[in-house]
Amino acid sequence: MTRIRLLAAVLMLATTAASGWLARGWFEDSQRLTAQSVIEQSIAAAMARESEIASAIEARLAELKANERIIDRGIIREIEKPIYQRVCLEPRLVRLLNDAAAGRAPAAADVADAMPNDTATAD
Template sequence: MKLRIVIVAIALAIAAGGGWISRGWFEDAQRLTEERAARLVVDAAMAREADIAGVVEDRLAELDANERIIDRGIIREIQQPIYRNVCLGDNAVRLLNDAAAGRAPDTTEPQAQMPADTAAAE
C-alpha cells in the first residue's frame, strides 16, 4: 500500500513537473511569436519612413535650387538705381538695417516726413 502511494506521488510529481515544463515552452513560444510580429511591424514602419524620408529629401533638394533663384531676383531688385537713389532715405536705411538684424525699429527718434515728390518718382 505504501509502495502504491509512493508510486502515485512520484507519478503525480512527474506529471506536474512535465506540465510545468510544457507550459513554460508554450509561453516561450508565444513570447517568441509576439517578438517576431513586433519586429515585422517595426521593420515595415522603418521601411515606410525611409521611403517617405527619401521623397522628402528629393523634394528638399529641388527646393534648395528654387531658393537660390528667388534670392538672386531679390538682390537684383535692390541693386537697381531707383531703389538706391530715390526711395531710400536715412530712415529707410535704418529700418532696413533693423529688419535685417531682427530688431524692432527705434521709435525714440522723430520720423522724418517723406518728401512731397515721392509719388512722382514712380
C-alpha cells in the same frame, strides 16, 4: 503476509506520488513552453510591424531630403528669373539700391525724389 501487503501498498503509494510529481512537472514545462512560444511570436510580430514602420519612415525621409535639394535649386532658379532684374524699377531707385548695397551715401537728388513730401529729414 500483511507485511508484504503493507509494503506493496506503501510502494504503490510512493510510485503514484512519484508519477504524479513527474506528470505535474511535465505539465508545468508544457505551460512554460507554450508561454515562451507565445512571447516569441508576439516579439516577432512586433519586430515585423516596427520594421515596416521604420522602412516607411526611411522612405519618407529620403523623399524629404530630395525635396530640400529641389527647393534649393528652385530658389537659385528664381534668383536668375527676369522678374528680379531691373524691369519694373525706375533708374533712380536702382541707383538707391546699388548705393545701399555698396554702403555708399546716395546722391541728394535721388534721396529727395525717393522720399515723400511729408517725410522728416535726419537733421
